[in-house]
Amino acid sequence: MLVNLWGPKTISFLGCFIQLFIFMSLGTTECILLTVMAFDRYVAVCQPLHYATIIHPRLCWQLAAVAWVLGLAQSIVQTPPTLLLPFCPHRQIDDFLCEVPSLIRLSCGDTTYNEIQLVVSSFFILVVPLSLVLVSYGTIARAVLRINSTQAWKRALGTCSSHLMVVTIFYSSVIAVYLQPKNPYAQKRGKFFGLFYAVGTPSLNPLIYTLRNKEVKRAFRRLLGKDGESREN
Numbered sequence: 001m002l003v004n005l006w007g008p009k010t011i012s013f014l015g016c017f018i019q020l021f022i023f024m025s026l027g028t029t030e031c032i033l034l035t036v037m038a039f040d041r042y043v044a045v046c047q048p049l050h051y052a053t054i055i056h057p058r059l060c061w062q063l064a065a066v067a068w069v070l071g072l073a074q075s076i077v078q079t080p081p082t083l084l085l086p087f088c089p090h091r092q093i094d095d096f097l098c099e100v101p102s103l104i105r106l107s108c109g110d111t112t113y114n115e116i117q118l119v120v121s122s123f124f125i126l127v128v129p130l131s132l133v134l135v136s137y138g139t140i141a142r143a144v145l146r147i148n149s150t151q152a153w154k155r156a157l158g159t160c161s162s163h164l165m166v167v168t169i170f171y172s173s174v175i176a177v178y179l180q181p182k183n184p185y186a187q188k189r190g191k192f193f194g195l196f197y198a199v200g201t202p203s204l205n206p207l208i209y210t211l212r213n214k215e216v217k218r219a220f221r222r223l224l225g226k227d228g229e230s231r232e233n
Helices: 013-046 048-054 057-083 100-106 112-145 150-178 184-210 214-232
Strands: none
Touching (some): 013 048, 013 057, 013 150, 057 100, 057 112, 100 112, 100 150, 112 150, 150 184
């Protein structure tokens, strides 16, 4: 990956189409899944006695299916109009990968429709889910503050901390790319954040989520202990 990022690279039109289609689909799906996970945290903290009744396996399958279908639909709607733009003769994408904002900047024609489409889709895929996440955590915070128990606060923090960390990292970088102002500095910064949420966030997700797992913690401590013993020997 580092070799591929070093210097300019060539990608075919079909390759760019496939990259953009998959990237848009997976990115949208993650936005919806993070919202679904916020709802799961809300039920776990605010209605723990009804958790098994509300968050049953069938609902989990349905919510996961909705997330994937919306991701696919967003990609179908956004990808073709973007790649049908009249691109400039040099066809040099000023980015690490084929993304909608960078492809719109590459166009030499009228991009008004595409920019409006990008703003509308960003509102429904980024702003609305993020608002639902914030409402969910606002309700959780209000419920926790009513409880005069340090143990309950720790339990709620343990339940929500990993998801809240992922939401902060993911949405801050995505918003920096898709809701950035039009100036050279913002575009350069957008490239960095685009690379970060495309590579950094997926790489950090397993670490953030699994380090809360007690079995993983024990295995990690055993590994460090064995490493220490081997060094002494």
